[in-house]
Amino acid sequence: QVTLKESGPGMLQPSKTLSLTCSFSGFSLSTSGMVVSWIRQPSGKSLEWLAAIDWDGDKYYNPSLKSRLTVSKDTSNTQVFLKITSVDTADTATYYCARTLLPGYPFFDYWGQGVMVTVSS
Amino acid sequence: EIVLTQSPTTMAASPGEKVTLTCRASSSVSYMHWYQQRSGTSPKLWIYETSKLASGVPNRFSGSGSGTSYSLTINSMETEDAATYYCQQGSSYPLTFGSGTKLEIK
Numbered sequence: 430q431v432t433l434k435e436s437g438p439g440m441l442q443p444s445k446t447l448s449l450t451c452s453f454s455g456f457s458l459s460t461s462g463m464v465v466s467w468i469r470q471p472s473g474k475s476l477e478w479l480a481a482i483d484w485d486g487d488k489y490y491n492p493s494l495k496s497r498l499t500v501s502k503d504t505s506n507t508q509v510f511l512k513i514t515s516v517d518t519a520d521t522a523t524y525y526c527a528r529t530l531l532p533g534y535p536f537f538d539y540w541g542q543g544v545m546v547t548v549s550s
Numbered sequence: 551e552i553v554l555t556q557s558p559t560t561m562a563a564s565p566g567e568k569v570t571l572t573c574r575a576s577s578s579v580s581y582m583h584w585y586q587q588r589s590g591t592s593p594k595l596w597i598y599e600t601s602k603l604a605s606g607v608p609n610r611f612s613g614s615g616s617g618t619s620y621s622l623t624i625n626s627m628e629t630e631d632a633a634t635y636y637c638q639q640g641s642s643y644p645l646t647f648g649s650g651t652k653l654e655i656k
Binding site: 466475476477478481489490491492493525533534535536537538539540541542543 | 551595599640643644648
């Protein structure tokens with residue numbers, strides 16, 4: 430059974446660094462073809478893909494935010510992390526992690542429940 | 551970046567009515583994927599690779615399209631189908647989503 434769960438600070442101040450963790454089970458990120466992505470959704474708005482990391486450790490970023498994003502994974506291949514630097518109110522959103530299975534044209538077959546992050550002074 | 555434009559933005563359908571949601575891409579894509587999101591919950595994969603139904607999706611749903619024009623069709627609207635539907639392309643990075651169609655029950 431595949432499950433993913435996001436965790437984060439809930440609230441942080443502008444200009445700080447947001448650190449998020451995605452803990453998952455039911456698959457290993459060391460398995461060929463596995464990819465975990467971060468996607469966010471401001472309240473009442475659409476979805477924005479942020480970044481991904483694959484089984485080989487290759488990383489992919491949305492160019493619109495690339496300079497502020499860092500995605501990584503742990504050595505046990507059961508957690509993926511996302512850091513966003515210099516946050517501001519526009520980063521207030523629900524953040525999801527989701528799994529993709531390659532090869533093919535990437536889509537997200539399993540999603541976490543999401544973690545709400547509010548940026549406010 | 552490939553921009554996906556969904557239409558309509560919002561619509562209401564009566565039980566039993568046929569519904570078609572549209573997604574247009576700014577450049578040609580090989581496949582389109584669709585997600586259903588009910589209020590307060592995570593998106594769920596609904597249709598992948600244009601026309602394949604995800605596990606558990608009722609067969610009143612179907613998907614079609616090619617190039618820059620794709621659609622999701624509900625053969626006969628049911629109450630439980632009320633949700634927001636998003637299209638997503640995986641043909642090029644960055645992966646992008648449409649702005650969504652909110653489907654309500656009349």
